[in-house]
Amino acid sequence: MRGTALAAALGVVATLCLPGVAVAAGPGPDRAGSSASGASAGTGGPVEGTVRRLALEPKGTTEATVSAHGTERFGLMGVSWKDAAAEVQGKIEARSRNAVTGAWTQWVTLEPLKAGLDGNRPGARGATEPVWVGAADGAEVRVSGGTAALPAGLELDLVDPGTAGRDGAAKSKPGQGAAASGARAAAAAVAPGPESTAPRPDVVSRAQWGADESLNNEGPIYLAGGKIKALFVHHTAATAPYECTDSAAIVRGLHVYHVKTNGWRDLGYNFLVDKCGTLFEGRQGGVDQPVMGAHTYGFNSESTSVAVLGDYTNAGASPEALEGISRMAAYKLGQYDVDMNGTTTLTAGATQKNYAGTSFTAGQPYQFRTVSGHRDGFNTECPGHQLYPQLDTIRKSGPAAQLKIVSVNEKPVAPGGTAKSPGQLVVGFSTSTAAQLLSSFELLVDGAPAATVAGDATSAATMLSLGSHRIQIRATAKNGKVSTSLPVTVDADVSDVKYVPVQPKRLMDTREGLGVPQAKVGPGGVVALKVAGVQGVPAYGVTSVVLNVTATNPTEAGHVSVYPNGTVRTSASNLNFTPGQTVPNLVVVPVQDGIVQFYNSAGSVDLIADITGYFLASGEGGTHMNVGPKRVLDTRDGTGGVPTAPVGQGGVLDLDLSAVDGLPAPDGLTAVVLNVTATNPTQPSFVSVYPTGTTRT
Incomplete structure (x- = not known):
């Protein structure tokens, strides 16, 4: 345990494109049989997955095989061996049989994972990245060690991600409930994470995708500095087409494999997103928390991650998937005042090289884009040759970044601070996003818009009523995305005007x-x-x-x-x-x-x-x-909720001022000053304005 915690603190828990789970290429199942579990995006309760292990048969010291026909259905498979530090020098290949069509896929190569990806854990096994196969009932594996001997204890691991019952839940094994309950209670006891300038996206929770929390009795690890400085993008889990109704089962399969086969504390990624843009909560600890993941070897201690379900070596990710990454990046980085189109400095937790050949030395600082690909920190093709260039589009797709109030009535103020005003309010604000990408800013007083200014403005003004007010700036980018500054409190003393x-x-x-x-x-x-x-x-x-x-x-x-x-x-x-x-x-x-x-x-x-x-x-x-x-009535266009028509002879209009932004509540309002204009008259006349419920003089 001490070794695990130390490794985590150094930021050396990670994966090789966290198990870059690939779907074996070949004929895929039809929609009716597309999922091994029949699960949709949300199950409503824990689903217990299983792993069936079949020993490989040695063919001398350098080769081994296994052939399993007519097995119980499974959805994911991989190969593992006893000693996590041992290496397979040759090639590991696998294929599966589709349970619906009976067709075998082509042989695919399984990549061995680096040892210690989630720390040096007792009982951890060496393993390949797993392969998602959908609904399969047969598998074959062949291993060649070249000239080197194969590691001992080679096994084929077949993962059934489980099927949700009628009540959406599956019972835990005896003795597991208390440990899982304690881990969940420890995670729930953590104080809420920091407020973000970007909206929190909808996320399918672990309970909704059916995480079997009895597998996770250790609880999460949080970043030592409590601050996320970057987000790494990965791909995982498919080379063949998959239905989005399979996504929850794919996530469950990864969870079971990482814990039961690899021996990790939990699923490695912080978040996952499918091709339909649905986001899933990954490693436990809280969507709003700086949870230590196992995703980018050497750089986990200051970052978070999103993995896209799919293989993006030959084709780019869908617009929906890119939007999912963007929404999560804006939210998580917005919690820590980080611009998703900016740069940051990360300290290396391991000595290694990345995919481009850049060398890192443990303990030394290096500059990264705040939204980076796995290959930027580790020697892997992940997140795929076609997804990697799309990261620049993601970086520019967010709302106004680092939006904050910097002054009240020309006096500096920090987010969360307090200022005083005699009633006049001029709020200065700033953002790191270029003005040409922004549409407008709104000055919010107690959550309601009080003034709107253009996208190139740096201040907005209004008048406050007596009392303490929560003041924020809300920015709308030209792409329609919205961010809201952290609030400041302004105490207005206007009682004796x-x-x-x-x-x-x-x-x-x-x-x-x-x-x-x-x-x-x-x-x-x-x-x-x-x-x-x-x-x-x-x-x-x-x-x-x-x-x-x-x-x-x-x-x-x-x-x-x-x-x-x-x-x-x-x-x-x-x-x-x-x-x-x-x-x-x-x-x-x-x-x-x-x-x-x-x-x-x-x-x-x-x-x-x-x-x-x-x-x-x-x-x-x-x-x-x-x-x-502020225009509150116009009969030419219906402003103010009045009919869009001229007022006839002897006509009366009722104007409801209770819905006007910036005005006090009706019970605190005694009179209003209005500039009333009459236009397009058909003959000489006059207009009288008088209180409702009274007789006009």
Whole structure:
């Protein structure tokens, strides 16, 4: 046990493409008989698998054979021998007979596995990689040692992955239940793993694919540093076509072979995925945990793994399988702030060479891609000549990586940290993913979207109500994938906001150069007006200002939007104009950095702004919360849940504000400030806006 733990700590538990399980080539069974167990992706309970061992008959000292016809059905087979350190210098070949068609497959070569792949374990046997054969009832093996003597105790191991009963479960053997139960309890006692920026994918659990936990009485080993820095991709379990309904049985077969034949503590891979994209939990210990696997010899102590069921030497993996790898890589690496399209440094746990001939020395650091192939760390073709080039596509297929909030109101904050705000909130964020790959960011307040900005933005803003709030940034990539930053807590103290009315004072006039340059605002133009610390307005503590904004001398129809500095302008307008008009409107706008912005959509126009009052974060009065321009009703397109039609004479519309993002709950809302626009009228009229349940005046 001590030797096993030491080997695991050094990261030298692994496999040669963890038993690169191959399906013997040849005629495959039809769909009705495609699975040795008839299992689907989930069984609903433990399924007990069995291993039947047949001794090979020596033909002198350098050859041995075995021929088994008419056996009980099995799904996977391999060859093993007594001494794990002994080697077969020649060739090991096998073939199987299909239980449905009676046809024999062609002979396939079985590759011996390196000794000590799961540590130096007492009773471990030498073995080949296993071969998945589906539903078979016959097998033949021939072994040639060349000029060297064969190892003692050669056996053919036939694995039946078991069949789920009516209740989806099979009973454990006497005396095994307590040990298995203790191992499961130890794994369950581990604290939840770290939160990830990427969603946790759906995974078929060990219980669902029918793992016989009575085989695993040692419990898992977790990474000594508690951090996953890379994910290695493998292939395993098929050269012939398989049905996805066989996948659970294939995984069970691997589990039984690794434990009962190889003598390992558990199935070697952390996760497996089939050609339909279904993910399976591999080695026990928790999907959310940094579990030590046995998958990439020399580099297990800082990594995790996904193995694709199938042989990808001559053909690439399916889009569904690649997507499965991508989702798992994004989730596991996102738990540890690792970019799946980045690089990392891993310390070698063994002296060896990889497939490309790169030499590693135990104890020395080496650079790897954070999503690497088995061949990058070990001398193997795995994950196959056609899957390996597809890894670059996987690396670029994830959501925004290393997404995190870096500041609140321009003050640095760490994920999980706490900040304070008087109600104004400007959140700065960062991601290692290039802006051209991103569609948008959302600012989440207590899980609900409060503001949306473009994919090249680095900040977003809103106003908070009184209390403590969970703040996150959610990024949507152009491929549709979503990631969400770890939260920060912002305590908003806005309980004593006070409105201060003032004698109207002119702050801006583009005709005279008051407050801004003397020039009309052109199409798409923006002017910034300082409102705090001028004309008697306090320099600090101002949360919002009330402005009477006037557009005059417009050259064509357009609109003006007034919005807080440092935020991304929305599509909402504050006033609309046509040529020859002078149009005023009242605007209440949040103040960021003491500045507000004015945007003109089309043509050229002069803008005037008079202040009539402001809100302070001090004194007595009701709390005022400004969410900036946000369209909540439009009869032209049905925004707000109203009919898409003009309002007729004497007509009344009910607008439900309870569903508007960013507004407090209805029981905490006493009034709203709305900019109401009437357009396309058929005759002179007026609009009245009044509280529901009251009589209109």
